[in-house]
Every structure is written in C-alpha cells, then in structure tokens.
Amino acid sequence: MRIRPARRIKGQLRVPGDKSISHRAAIISALAHGSSKISSFATGADCAATVACLKALGVAITAADGNLIVNGVGRHGFKRSDKPLDCGNSGSTMRMLAGVLAGQNFTSTLVGDDSLSMRPMRRIVAPLEAMGATVQSHAGKPPLTIIGSDSLKAIAYELPVSSAQVKSGVLLAALNAAGVTRVSESSVKSRDHTERMLQWFGAALSQQDTGGTYVVSLDGPQTLAARDISIPGDISSAAFFVAAAGLLPNSDLVIDNVGLNPTRTAFLSVFESLGLTVKTKNVREESNEPLGSIHVAGRQFPLQSQTTLSGSNSAQVIDELPLLAVLGSQTPGGMEIRDAEELRLKESDRIAATVKNLRAMGATVKEFDDGMSVNPAQLKGARLESNGDHRITMAFTIAALIAAGESEIDDAECVRVSFPDFFEVLESIVER
Ligand code: S3P
Numbered sequence: 001m002r003i004r005p006a007r008r009i010k011g012q013l014r015v016p017g018d019k020s021i022s023h024r025a026a027i028i029s030a031l032a033h034g035s036s037k038i039s040s041f042a043t044g045a046d047c048a049a050t051v052a053c054l055k056a057l058g059v060a061i062t063a064a065d066g067n068l069i070v071n072g073v074g075r076h077g078f079k080r081s082d083k084p085l086d087c088g089n090s091g092s093t094m095r096m097l098a099g100v101l102a103g104q105n106f107t108s109t110l111v112g113d114d115s116l117s118m119r120p121m122r123r124i125v126a127p128l129e130a131m132g133a134t135v136q137s138h139a140g141k142p143p144l145t146i147i148g149s150d151s152l153k154a155i156a157y158e159l160p161v162s163s164a165q166v167k168s169g170v171l172l173a174a175l176n177a178a179g180v181t182r183v184s185e186s187s188v189k190s191r192d193h194t195e196r197m198l199q200w201f202g203a204a205l206s207q208q209d210t211g212g213t214y215v216v217s218l219d220g221p222q223t224l225a226a227r228d229i230s231i232p233g234d235i236s237s238a239a240f241f242v243a244a245a246g247l248l249p250n251s252d253l254v255i256d257n258v259g260l261n262p263t264r265t266a267f268l269s270v271f272e273s274l275g276l277t278v279k280t281k282n283v284r285e286e287s288n289e290p291l292g293s294i295h296v297a298g299r300q301f302p303l304q305s306q307t308t309l310s311g312s313n314s315a316q317v318i319d320e321l322p323l324l325a326v327l328g329s330q331t332p333g334g335m336e337i338r339d340a341e342e343l344r345l346k347e348s349d350r351i352a353a354t355v356k357n358l359r360a361m362g363a364t365v366k367e368f369d370d371g372m373s374v375n376p377a378q379l380k381g382a383r384l385e386s387n388g389d390h391r392i393t394m395a396f397t398i399a400a401l402i403a404a405g406e407s408e409i410d411d412a413e414c415v416r417v418s419f420p421d422f423f424e425v426l427e428s429i430v431e432r
Pocket of ligand 1: 020021162
C-alpha cells in the first residue's frame, strides 16, 4: 500500500462495530437460551473466526439485513467439533472460547495462525486447570486441547497480568462452575465488556473497585436468556482517524456511534494532554455500553509534551501505544513509554515493529525491554513493515500521512483483522 502525505482530514463517519464487544456478543448469545439479534457486528476477520468456531460447535448463526442472528444453545448445548477450531489471528477468540470449552463434557482443540501460535496461553490454561479442566498446550502456546469437565469448581484468581481476555475466559467458565468465582486485577482494571454483556443477558455478578484492586465475582452455575444487542463503533479503530485529524492543522472530523466505555478511552486523555482538542457529544447507553460522537479539530499549535507514559497509564492505552509513539515523535520533548512489555506479546512484537518503522522514517528511538523513547522528528516517507499486524499497519499509515514524501507499507491487507475498509474510509476523509 502506498500512502501519500495529507493536508488535512475532513468529514463525518462511522467505524465498524467494536471487535472486543462483538466477540463477546457472539459467544454470550451462543451460551444463552433463545435467539439474539446482534446489530453492527464487527466486520473483521477476528470476529468472523469466533462465529466460525461457534458454528463448528453446533450453534446456528445466520446473517440477515446486516444483523447476525444467533440461536443460543444454552451452556450445555454445544456439540463436539470433529475438526480443530480455527481462531485465525485472534487471541480473544482462543482465550475466551477456552473458558467456554472448559465446562463442556467433550474435548476440543483450538488452533491459530502463525502469529497466534507464538502467543502465550499459560495465562488462561492455569486458571482453567485450577477450575478442573485439563488443558494441553505446546509449551504454553497453541494449539490448546481442552478436555472439558462438567463439574468445574469456582476459584478465587488474581490475574498475574491484567488481561480482559483471561478475565473473560475465567468468567465464562464460571457460568458452568459451582460456587462463587472471584477474579481480581490489581494493576489496572482491564476492559469490562464481558461483565457488562453478562449482565445484559441477565447474569448476576458483583464488582468491587477498592484500593486499586478490582474484583468481579460470579456465583455459578448461571443460565442466560437471549437478548438483542447493538454494538457501538470500535473506539480502537476510531483512534487512528482521531490522531490523524488532530495532527493535521485545519482538520475537522466527527465520528458517530462510537463506544466510549471508560476502560477503553484513556488514550483520549493522553491526546488531550498533548494539546489536541477532542470532544464527546450525544453520550448515551445502548446494550449496557456507553457510546456517543467524537469531534476532533486539527491542532492549532505545536503539540505539548507528555514526556512519559508508564505504569497503569501505559497499561490503559496498550492497544494505542504504537499510535501514541507516532504522536510522541511530534511533541517538542519526544515521548518515553515504559512498563509496556505486554506489547511484545500482541499480534506481533509491537515494540520492535514500532521502533523499526519510526527509525525508518528518520526518528531517533531507543528501545527498552518494556518500551521505547522517541525523540522529536520530522518524519519522512519510507518503506514500512506491517509485521502482518493490523494495528501497526494503521498506526504507520497515520505516520505516513504526516511525513514528508510517500511511504509504502508491505502486507497492508492485514487490516482485515479488525477493519477491512480502513484504507477506503481513510481516503474518503483525506484532503491532499
Ligand atoms: C482484548 C483484550 C486485550 C487487547 C486485545 C483485545 C479483549 O488483550 O489487547 O486487543 O477483547 O479482551 P489482553 O487481554 O491480552 O490484555
């Protein structure tokens, strides 16, 4: 993909349905009894993998009028799949389905693509085994073979690293376990879409947030009832356009119907601390998730310096860090990102990929095990590497818009994982 620099961004748009919420909508409506209609389901390959796995487990899912109809089978209605369940590139699919499959009285195998096959799974294997399932992995990595148990027991589990995928996998298993399962996160509360969606489907769970520790408890077993769901636009996809509009003077962009869950919006505060003007409007709630419009105006002044992102601040913006590193190169003091070692364990090693691409564009960057330090730079067009990673591709497309000269990104079609129309939507709002 070739990307030419842009003069400004102007327009009004919507982004595809939220990827995180869509995975949960499909899985939780499959676990419920009855038929649920999901509107604005995510269009990317990751959520399609979740749907394909659920179909292979005997769940009837059809598409009608742009909606998805899921005929829930109840938590004991899944059928064993003869073939391995292919999670593609999606860690969310693998870790959350593992939680569902732990409580089934059959054996399942979860596989993924080359990237997913390198990602750590002990974090989900350990709690599911503590609940009574047997999970075989390849030295802690996929494939996972899950020998389910219909007599799972509740556990109290403190997540060693905050992770919404693991928290969700344990909560989904807890629906089938006898007793109160407690999951706690002490460093940072990860996205809470599963908690919200379970409540939307009638589950009783309690949440406490005290003294820096978040605890969610679910008294199992619990049965869910079908319910329609409307999915807001994906704020993590919107983030790229918000950044582009903020960076290019005289821009004016409105993104409607975008999810504004507080566990996902921390990057907006970082943008604001850099001097960008971002306003939210028409904030409301649908299907137990907040959403609204985002309005961004192009910067009028040079960006300000937010010198360091570390500790819980970097954990809360983990998916946006490559993009924030690009913004960091545009601040007078540069930016240091620390405590972000998890970034090396995503769809690709996002620290290495970000450092490499920023250097290719002429920035001086120091790489640390847990982050990087980016010096201020006038970026120049370059040959960029996606690493087959959708978020790296989109972050460096934005970098290419503000660079001097044309850039080229290899394998840019990997955006299909979360945002198949990313380049078309971008072209519709870019002025050159
Ligand atoms: C996700 C959780 C996060 C995030 C990923 C989606 C989710 O991963 O990075 O893009 O939908 O629960 P971790 O659970 O590994 O932190």
